[in-house]
Structures are given as structure tokens and as C-alpha cells.
Amino acid sequence: MQTITIEVKNPEDAEIIISLAKRLDCKVLSDNKIDKKKKMKKEELQKIFKSIAERGTLAKAIPDPVAWQKEIRKDRPLPGRK
Structure with missing residues (x-):
């Protein structure tokens, strides 16, 4: 072959x-048909990413990330430590 x-x-x-x-x-x-499909997929992904970016960041949803993390995490004391 x-x-x-x-x-x-x-x-x-x-x-x-x-x-x-x-x-x-x-x-x-x-052939070019495959290239066209790739281009279409790329354009679709660009639209998706643009819509995500327009929604904003997590900063709007979580104004204080440190406090949020402390609230969410369920820490336990490590063995041998107080």
C-alpha cells in the first residue's frame, strides 16, 4: 500500500x-469536506466560549472565595494534631 x-x-x-x-x-x-466540518465545529466552540464569557466569572457568584471555601470544605483534624 x-x-x-x-x-x-x-x-x-x-x-x-x-x-x-x-x-x-x-x-x-x-478532503475539503473534512476541513469544512472542522471549521464549523471551531465556529460552534467559539460561540459557546463567547456565551460563557458573557455570563461573567465566578467572582459575581462568589464574592469572597476564601470564606466560600471554608464554608464548603469539611476539614477534620489530622491524626496526631490538634
């Missing part, structure tokens, strides 16, 4: 090469 990488500038030519490869029973490992 051999792996060949082909860079094509013209999208129509790329479609011809991909269809020829499939007709010759070759496996196409990557």
Missing part, C-alpha cells in the same frame, strides 16, 4: 481526482 498526498488549487479538479480515486477503489483519507 502507498499513500499519496495531492494538493489541488481548483475545487472542480479535486472532485474529479477524488471520484477517480474512489472508482479505482482507493481510500480517500482527507
